[in-house]
Amino acid sequence: MADIIPFAFVLFSIISISYAVPRSVTIRNDLGTGLVLLFHCLSADDDLGNRFLPPGESWEFHFNTRSVGNTLFHCGFKWALADEKKFSVYDDNQHRYTCSQCVWSIQRNGTCLTSDAITASLCYPWSPGWPTPTPDGENTS
Numbered sequence: 001m002a003d004i005i006p007f008a009f010v011l012f013s014i015i016s017i018s019y020a021v022p023r024s025v026t027i028r029n030d031l032g033t034g035l036v037l038l039f040h041c042l043s044a045d046d047d048l049g050n051r052f053l054p055p056g057e058s059w060e061f062h063f064n065t066r067s068v069g070n071t072l073f074h075c076g077f078k079w080a081l082a083d084e085k086k087f088s089v090y091d092d093n094q095h096r097y098t099c100s101q102c103v104w105s106i107q108r109n110g111t112c113l114t115s116d117a118i119t120a121s122l123c124y125p126w127s128p129g130w131p132t133p134t135p136d137g138e139n140t141s
């Protein structure tokens with residue numbers, strides 16, 4: 001019996017490791033007309049701080065998700081006099097199968113997601129009180 005426990009621990013560790021999925025999220029400033037994009041991204045565990053992107057530039061961050069549990073990163077975006085727009089740039093519930101490399105193009109009229117796993121980009125126009133977008137276009141607050 002005592003011999004089984006270390007073996008079970010090793011087996012459990014191997015299974016756990018095999019389920020880690022490396023992912024990345026890229027934010028691209030496609031606002032145009034020389035506008036600087038200010039943003040702040042965070043998850044329950046990580047605060048990625050206040051950042052900015054000059055016109056046309058991109059920034060990306062990397063993280064791992066696991067088969068168990070839920071990873072969620074959300075960001076707030078601001079430019080010029082526009083109200084802050086917040087949404088989930090990665091949520092296991094929405095993006096587990098639709099992106100391991102998620103690219104968000106931030107535009108003045110909305111945001112578009114392209115990824116390694118979808119052929120067309122998914123666009124979500126901003127609306128007043130901008131809710132969290134979901135891949136099927138359904139709105140949840």
Ligand SMILES: *[C@@H]1O[C@H](CO)[C@@H](O)[C@H](O)[C@H]1NC(C)=O
Nearest residue numbers: 107109110111112123124125
């Ligand atoms: C914003 O407008 C441009 C040009 O009309 C269009 O190509 C783009 O898909 C729009 N973006 C969103 C998020 O609706």
